[in-house]
Amino acid sequence: MADTSSAVASPGTKGYEPDVPITTSPILDWPPRPLASLLYLLKPVMLPYGALWAAVAALVWNFLTPAMERMTNLHPGWIVEIYLRNALMVIVVAGTLHLALYRKRAQQQRYKYNRQWMSTTNDEFLWTNQTRDNMFWSLVSGVTIWTAYESLTMWFYANGWVATVEWSSAWLYLSVLTVGVYVWSVIHFYLNHRLLHVGWFYDHAHYLHHRNVNTGPWTGISMHPLEHVIYFSLFVLWWVVPAHPFIVILCGLFQGAAPAVSHAGFERFELGRREGRTAPGADYFHHLHHRYFECNYGNRPVPIDKLFGTFHDGTPEAHARMRQRMKSRRVT
Numbered sequence: 001m002a003d004t005s006s007a008v009a010s011p012g013t014k015g016y017e018p019d020v021p022i023t024t025s026p027i028l029d030w031p032p033r034p035l036a037s038l039l040y041l042l043k044p045v046m047l048p049y050g051a052l053w054a055a056v057a058a059l060v061w062n063f064l065t066p067a068m069e070r071m072t073n074l075h076p077g078w079i080v081e082i083y084l085r086n087a088l089m090v091i092v093v094a095g096t097l098h099l100a101l102y103r104k105r106a107q108q109q110r111y112k113y114n115r116q117w118m119s120t121t122n123d124e125f126l127w128t129n130q131t132r133d134n135m136f137w138s139l140v141s142g143v144t145i146w147t148a149y150e151s152l153t154m155w156f157y158a159n160g161w162v163a164t165v166e167w168s169s170a171w172l173y174l175s176v177l178t179v180g181v182y183v184w185s186v187i188h189f190y191l192n193h194r195l196l197h198v199g200w201f202y203d204h205a206h207y208l209h210h211r212n213v214n215t216g217p218w219t220g221i222s223m224h225p226l227e228h229v230i231y232f233s234l235f236v237l238w239w240v241v242p243a244h245p246f247i248v249i250l251c252g253l254f255q256g257a258a259p260a261v262s263h264a265g266f267e268r269f270e271l272g273r274r275e276g277r278t279a280p281g282a283d284y285f286h287h288l289h290h291r292y293f294e295c296n297y298g299n300r301p302v303p304i305d306k307l308f309g310t311f312h313d314g315t316p317e318a319h320a321r322m323r324q325r326m327k328s329r330r331v332t
Helices: 034-063 076-103 130-158 167-196 199-210 225-239 245-256 284-292 316-331
Strands: 268-270 278-280
Touching (some): 034 076, 034 167, 034 278, 130 225, 130 245, 167 199, 167 225, 199 225
Antiparallel strands (some): 268 278
């Protein structure tokens, strides 16, 4: 593993701190808690954001996806259409959040994890500007590789090389897969994220994402191209598991656009002018990973970090355990 212990946020940068210890889902609890796990999948996994992404994916499939007949051949025309559609979705989600939170500063630093704003004078970033750097890597590399995986998958469907399941005959199966997209995304993320923290992969790829100790909406998929190839490889599951193109689109949307929310840097988003009216924002679980690097490699819905002793719940005790683990690793 790469030694990133020194690259953590200084005490002077800390802003909003939610109540700790933070909790995770009961999905991996032992003995099993099936009812609690199902309720967790309903909320917060599906409500509010899971259902929102699913609704957007349905609209995209029905109105913004080339006809299957066109996708039987790998033609640049329809592939560019998918790229532009995916780029537009990232721009709408990340751009809207950035405009409201960082340009207009509509809620100032209320609920903001880091007191600092996005850097505009840091030589580590292209053009010394963190936001422009993040936008470049997200749109030029991230959306391109996302589109490549999606286009290949759609090409397979169009030629009948991957089994397509129709909603009219298997609505229950596809409904389970819809929820399963979020579970699979978290499992895949943990596995590829642990790989990316191994020395060579960190030094040559993942370091680029981790320059963003202070994250913003455009940080979500601001990564090195090699990391994008690994990160978006979750599409490969749908090359062997029968599904529907809607599932593929939802998978890409959740992997490509949703990270703008989880990296937004604010625990809550204020809605309107009514005090106390907010929506869930960036996840503190993942913010702790950006702050301390060697913890919380996965995400809350499937808390694999608990199994492998890398879970940081935000308490001083958890931080002491993390420091001891890192110290032991350096000694061995």
